[in-house]
Amino acid sequence: MTPAPAAPPAPPAVSVVGIGADGWAGLPDAARTELTAAQVLIGAPRQLGLLPPECTGQRVPWPSPLRPAVPGLLAEHAGRRIAVLASGDPMFYGIGRALTEILGTDGLRIVPHPSSVSYACARVGWAVEDTEVVTLVGRPAARLAAALHDGRRLLVLSADATTPAVVATHLREHGFGPSLMRVLEQLGGENEAYAEGTADTWAHPPGDPLNVIAVECRRAPDALRLGAVPGLPDEAYEHDGQLTKRHVRAATLGVLAPAPGELLWDVGGGSGSVAIEWMRTHPSCRAISVERDPVRAQRIERNAAHLGVPALRVIGGKAPESLAELPTPDAVFIGGGLTVPGLLDACWDALPAGGRLVANTVTLESEALLAERYRRHGGDLVRLAVAHAVPVGGFTGWRQAMPVTQWSVRKPSTDPTAERSAEAPAEPSGDNG
Known part of the structure; x- marks a missing residue:
């Protein structure tokens, strides 16, 4: 006997319907069906006000914080x-x-509407895939700095009319006034409605709170150029000399190898440069900078905000x-404090299998410690030496910076303490020298 076909699954009890500034008139039939059938309508007061009387469900405005x-x-x-109302595409911020x-x-049925990004790109003639989006809704304006590159096109999602x-x-403060x-x-x-001008000459009064800002980035000729890869100029940072040089x-960032979504501990933050440039590699990268000096900890926060990663978490301790x-x-x-008892062990123990550890030092005492860990755990032990050309009378010579010893290692899935022989290897003979 042929079994009866299974009944179709019940529709989700919650639907999310995108709605635009055109309100009910701009909604497709599928969205209208969800809204008229809903017993409860949840949304911002502005959105609920766009619905006609035939949407008979109880109207519940979102409280704050949402x-x-x-x-x-x-x-x-x-x-x-x-039915929950959302601005534009419910899955885009x-x-x-x-x-x-x-x-x-x-548990959801989502009925999207064109997003503000789609509308904005259509109005200004930009390809969506070539346009970077930065949202300032509930987020600090300092995030914008990391996206500023000459010639880039940005869409900024506004928090309000201001x-x-x-x-x-x-833009002016970061050398992009001509944008x-x-x-x-x-x-x-x-x-x-539209308003247009350069950042240098912007004098328009606040308009409608529902707005998007299209920015064509133009760097001022004398502005400091900040690239998209690690190794920003040292002068991009406020520091007291405690700075990992360019x-x-x-x-260092090359061997740390940040990937989207990953978390870095920056221990002995100094000026925060390594953590900041880790976070600048991708918007989803996260970092925690640990700095015991409160003055330096505050400086790290200022550097992070200035360079577009205000979400850098700074731990003073x-x-x-x-x-x-x-x-x-x-x-x-x-980047500092290697000889503090227990520090290196604590960092190593905190890493999961596959995690990376990189340590830099300029002192012989810390170098000896890294050499011992290299013997135990392997990895790479290198010495980085940089020299800068400087005037020597009427000529030019090299001034050598202090060499930096760097140990980098990936933690294996198993970490026996005796991976290598406890005995030091024999020194090579003179015939091999």
Whole structure:
């Protein structure tokens, strides 16, 4: 006997519907069906106000702050059919991400709308795939600095009507005053409006809070050039001499090998340069800088904000004690304090299998310690030497910087303490010299 076909699964109890400035008129039939069938309608007051009377569900505005309130609101209306309103595409910096984390993909139906990015690129004639997006919604404007490169096109998602003026100031302060700015308001709606000018001359008053800023980056001729790879100029940093210098920094980041989403411990942060450039390699890279000197810790925070990675977490305290409660790192850089008892062991023990450790030193005492660890664990032990050309009378000569000894190693899946013979290898004979 042929079994009866299985009944189709019940639709998810929660739907997420994207809506634009054009409101109900701009929604497709699928979105309208979800909204008219909902028993509970959750959204910002502005979004709820766009719905017509035929959407009869109970209208519930989001409280502030929004994110912590999501689980409670869903629990309060459990068993009822819920529709959540989102601006544009719910999965692009929208509420869709939070709901997916709570309910899973099977617990949601998402009906997207064109995002503000799609609208903005259509208005200014930019290819979406060639345009970088920086959101300042609930995030500091300092994030913008990491995206500033001559000739790049940026779309900045505004927090409110004051954001364009903030962006103009930020561009001027970072040497990008000549950049062209176009503020696009109420995209897709009947009240679309535009304002245009350079950051240097920006004098437009605040307009509509629902706006996106298109920026064509133009660096001033005398502005310091900051590239997209590690090894920024030393003058990009505020420091008191405790700075991993440019060429050594580039070599250090090369062996640390940051990848998207990874976490670095920067132990003995100094000026924070290694952690900052780790984070600049990808927006999802994270870092924690540990610095016991409070003056230097504050300096690290200023450097991080100035160079576009204000999310760098700075821990003021002594290592290894301050490392105990930190999340597991993917890589550890030790730029100072190698001879502190227990520090190197604490960093090594914190690494998971496959994690990387890099330590730099200029002292003989620390160099001896790294040589011993190299004998035990392997890896690479190198000496980095840099010389700079300087005037010598009417001629030019080389001035040698202090050489840096660097140990880099990847932690194996098993870490027996006696991977190598406890006995030192025999010195090579003179015939091999």
